[in-house]
Amino acid sequence: MTDVTQEFKFLDGVKVVDFTQFEAGTTCTEVLAWFGAEVVKIENPGRGDPSRRLRPGKPDDDPWYFRQFNANKKSIAINLKSPKGLEIVKELLKKADITAENMAPGTIERLGLDYESVKKINPRILYCRVKGFAGGSPHEKGLAFDMIAQAAGGPISVTGWPDKPPVKPGLSFGDTGTGMLMAATILGALHERNRTGQGRLLEIAMQDAMVHYMRTCFATMMRTGKPAQRRGAKPSAGNNAPAGLFPAKGGGPNDYLYITTSRANPEHWTRLMKLIGREDLIEDPRFATGDVRVQNSEELDGIIGEWTSKHDKRDAMEKLIAIGVPAGAVFDTMELQNEPTFEARGFMQHVKHHNGEDKMATWPVRVDGKSVRLKGAPALGQHTEEVLGGWLGLAAADIAALRNDGVF
């Protein structure tokens, strides 16, 4: 059997000093690790990245949440409040190409590791900051979590039913979505840095990142003159029908199917009507044009729903795909976790961590048909000796002495 995974070597030799925690920052540096950079997490010896311990008061257990966002990284546990510990981290920063942090506003400054200080010791470094709100924003001191970004950056305003309070999109793209934009910027800026030798300060606000993902809703606002509305399961633009979620056989919470037809391709409409045995409606004056289909969409949805509710969501999806109508069953996390082709083609892999084995998703872009090979997330401090030896040439005895002094 051919191996469908491989190590990516895009960033061979690139060194990253990683102060990130939780998700917006860790997802960013994980991309660098997956692309072959040596990413070293700098963690507090007591508790480490707080996402190692999502159950306060209980022992560290490095849950799935932590493992998923820290695969392929290394970990040093070092006390940044000891002068010796801080000095060692500064030595690491001197050797680094990239550093990243997403701490609360003011924290990195209090450690003396702000951009101006780090730039003095390493003018070649790309220094990356993720914050909730940008400098210059009235909210710049605000703490940010995924849901705060999704509120203040727009996503919540467009999600839910019209005339009802909004809901939060259930996934955390406030975090991961921000991390991806910073990852792309680092990878871009590194091209320039390699050419010019000149470091840069890269800063992203989670609120701004959300606006970036909201641009189709801004387009809708520009067309209608009103703020983009909530439209339930309908597409946000609101100028296309039939399009929406339809009930499938089974009656479970996710037994639904998304079907859409594009105005740009009138064939979608005729193919759909033929499939459900309603050729009679193709030229029916209630439905014959895109405009009247939008006007009469409720009636039309009922007709299509009669057909979909007699079919299993996967069967209906395959029937629609076979005739060239865009369709997607609503899959939940368990169905996706158990989707056999994810594993067969290397998108989901079994990976061993120090505390167990998971089947989890890797980077979703395939290169020459192969996916990034997952390596386990590190135990807290697992690579202290390896990295201090490799980057700084510290001998085992030096490290042991420092450990006695409480630096690690």
Added chain:
Amino acid sequence: MTDVTQEFKFLDGVKVVDFTQFEAGTTCTEVLAWFGAEVVKIENPGRGDPSRRLRPGKPDDDPWYFRQFNANKKSIAINLKSPKGLEIVKELLKKADITAENMAPGTIERLGLDYESVKKINPRILYCRVKGFAGGSPHEKGLAFDMIAQAAGGPISVTGWPDKPPVKPGLSFGDTGTGMLMAATILGALHERNRTGQGRLLEIAMQDAMVHYMRTCFATMMRTGKPAQRRGAKPSAGNNAPAGLFPAKGGGPNDYLYITTSRANPEHWTRLMKLIGREDLIEDPRFATGDVRVQNSEELDGIIGEWTSKHDKRDAMEKLIAIGVPAGAVFDTMELQNEPTFEARGFMQHVKHHNGEDKMATWPVRVDGKSVRLKGAPALGQHTEEVLGGWLGLAAADIAALRNDGVF
């Protein structure tokens, strides 16, 4: 006044032949353009990128939707079905570092511009494909739009109210979210290509991209043993309170405020109770620990809502930020469009296109305190002469003759 914008030169000299359309592909290549690459859209002389014309039957008008996703790019209008047109595009591909497409499955192959063919004429090229479903998926022939990806990749399953049908997250991160992952991969792979001279095939499926953004929901499933649920406006993990949307004064559709308190920081809880004048509840047995706050969250939400409903959402947000409690008002697209500090710090810019002027958002990462300067989106075929002259050395007379032959 200092200019808060700048041209980014990360990709100085990098050439991109861009076959993308609509959103998942165009957002990807726009990042390359913003980072300084020369990105040339290859468009059909008749109608161009279909997103130039979202009102079929009406004249092209290059709406906001098109302009937002194609800023800083160039456009060639060329007939790929004429042998001469195809030959010219192949000459452009020979000079390119990167090419990208997100057409329906099979389309690029029918044009004879599939990876194997392009690799033969340019083995150094990074060839990028965006599809709805991956090769090897049972759905690999499926057409994809944003909402299909959000159904089949999980986001819809976790969005909405429990015990109700799901809703679609209102924004199009099925498209833009996919584009960003491909952009990061291109920028990473280019480092390797610059070192090795060896091109690569990069492929992403929108379904897989959605799984990438769903990972926190997978973590919740791993903790609970059940598929991640819909939780209305509550955070997806479900193990933290108080956290959620609270009504603000005004009663408008977006007069809401997200407040969250982190278990990892018990101060959030005490600060919040002090602010709303309910110190008495801090040690109340119904609310004294994280666990009981989760159990009694409905009662607690009512108490907090009494306070928030007396305050404007912005005032409440600022009061909460001032005492160090994570909070975000729900802003709609109009409020964000009119947020003055977005413009003051260069995140939103006035940009002239051939057919008008907009105030729109640029790339959200600031570099050394400055944002990417926006240039207008191109008119269809605006740069045909410029690019064919610059890349291939074609003279004006050659181009005129080809135009007579119907190539452009």
